[in-house]
Amino acid sequence: MSFRDRFRPDLRAAATLVGGGGIVPTTSGALPLVSRFATDHDLARVAWTDIYGDLSLIPVTRAEAMAVPAMARARHIIAGTIARVQLRGYAGDQLLGGDQAPAAPPWLTQTGNGLSAFHRNLWTADDLIFYGWSCWRRVNSTYDGRPLKMYRVPVGQWSVGDGVVYLHDGLNGTPRPAHDGEVKMIPGPHEGLLSFAAGSIRHAADLQRAAGVAAATPAANLVLQQTAGDPIPDADIDKLIARWATARRGENGGVAWASKGVDVKELGAFDAHLLTDGRNAAAVDIARHASLPADLVDATTDGSLTYSTSRDNDRRGIDYGTGLYMGAISASLSEDDTTPHGQRVAFDVEEWLAGTVPGQPASAPAPQQPAAAPAPAPATTGEPTL
Numbered sequence: 001m002s003f004r005d006r007f008r009p010d011l012r013a014a015a016t017l018v019g020g021g022g023i024v025p026t027t028s029g030a031l032p033l034v035s036r037f038a039t040d041h042d043l044a045r046v047a048w049t050d051i052y053g054d055l056s057l058i059p060v061t062r063a064e065a066m067a068v069p070a071m072a073r074a075r076h077i078i079a080g081t082i083a084r085v086q087l088r089g090y091a092g093d094q095l096l097g098g099d100q101a102p103a104a105p106p107w108l109t110q111t112g113n114g115l116s117a118f119h120r121n122l123w124t125a126d127d128l129i130f131y132g133w134s135c136w137r138r139v140n141s142t143y144d145g146r147p148l149k150m151y152r153v154p155v156g157q158w159s160v161g162d163g164v165v166y167l168h169d170g171l172n173g174t175p176r177p178a179h180d181g182e183v184k185m186i187p188g189p190h191e192g193l194l195s196f197a198a199g200s201i202r203h204a205a206d207l208q209r210a211a212g213v214a215a216a217t218p219a220a221n222l223v224l225q226q227t228a229g230d231p232i233p234d235a236d237i238d239k240l241i242a243r244w245a246t247a248r249r250g251e252n253g254g255v256a257w258a259s260k261g262v263d264v265k266e267l268g269a270f271d272a273h274l275l276t277d278g279r280n281a282a283a284v285d286i287a288r289h290a291s292l293p294a295d296l297v298d299a300t301t302d303g304s305l306t307y308s309t310s311r312d313n314d315r316r317g318i319d320y321g322t323g324l325y326m327g328a329i330s331a332s333l334s335e336d337d338t339t340p341h342g343q344r345v346a347f348d349v350e351e352w353l354a355g356t357v358p359g360q361p362a363s364a365p366a367p368q369q370p371a372a373a374p375a376p377a378p379a380t381t382g383e384p385t386l
Contacts, residue, residue: 070283083122112149128188228261
């Protein structure tokens with residue numbers, strides 16, 4: 001099995017998971033992922049258009065969201081940070097695994113399925129960002145039933161109905177109820193961006209497509225109007241329009257030909273403000289949905305501040321966005337069914353943010369908050385390092 005198949009098994013059938021809040025517990029009795037898959041992203045758009053007649057009603061897919069640069073940037077910042085920060089065990093404020101401390105839970109670093117804890121945590125964050133839930137499979141100890149290893153079950157291999165988790169690993173991928181203690185469900189801080197940010201994602205995607213059209217046809221919008229002679233047959237009109245469209249895309253240097261009796265009129269150019277300021281505003285909306293400062297996704301606002309160091313950017317990204325997902329993951333994994341009572345797990349940056357990093361004096365000062373520059377003009381002194 002390839003690494004791609006382990007991450008996204010639905011892609012083996014050229015499928016794309018659809019959003020719309022599909023991965024949530026329901027009480028209907030039916031699996032909420034009945035319409036999980038669209039056979040192909042473009043074919044799915046055709047099918048949904050046939051049904052609803054309105055592309056805006058099509059559920060936004062993860063593939064569509066990731067095609068939006070600002071959304072991809074936000075995902076990489078959040079998921080990449082969570083994957084790179086070590087998940088540790090604590091007994092109170094004592095770090096587990098040291099010379100004078102109890103052993104840390106082995107599943108913190110052991111997955112048991114051939115993929116690293118880095119990739120497990122990375123794609124867990126991805127699940128929470130887009131779908132609102134993530135599912136881990138447990139390999140339990142026969143002694144006390146606590147997990148020894150845990151790995152992520154890719155989206156598309158599990159679902160939930162009537163509060164029961166179903167694993168899609170039965171005969172021919174049919175769902176079966178998970179056994180008691182077989183899985184660990186990790187709820188996110190919200191229901192998933194594909195559910196509530198669909199409008200902003202699609203708006204940003206529409207502006208991106210408009211920019212592509214403007215780049216391919218930088219001249220003004222044109223109309224070919226017949227002014228004399230017999231009416232031109234529809235077939236000839238179609239050929240004439242096709243020739244003009246080809247010329248505008250750059251063939252022959254953008255030079256086209258119009259016969260006698262055909263007048264060429266300009267109907268206006270693309271709005272540069274829409275394609276520049278509009279795309280920036282769309283990126284700001286994406287950042288707001290992801291709970292990240294806008295400048296971290298390379299968008300600017302009138303109230304943008306200047307931050308002097310990459311450390312400031314790191315802290316802001318964690319304070320305002322990434323920490324929300326870290327807290328959801330560590331809180332779920334600290335429950336008694338996973339971690340022994342009296343112990344907890346946390347990303348070590350959470351301790352740093354609280355100013356209680358193990359091994360530091362209790363009076364150690366917490367990292368300084370970033371200070372706003374006096375000038376209101378948006379600027380950054382360097383690329384965020386998250």
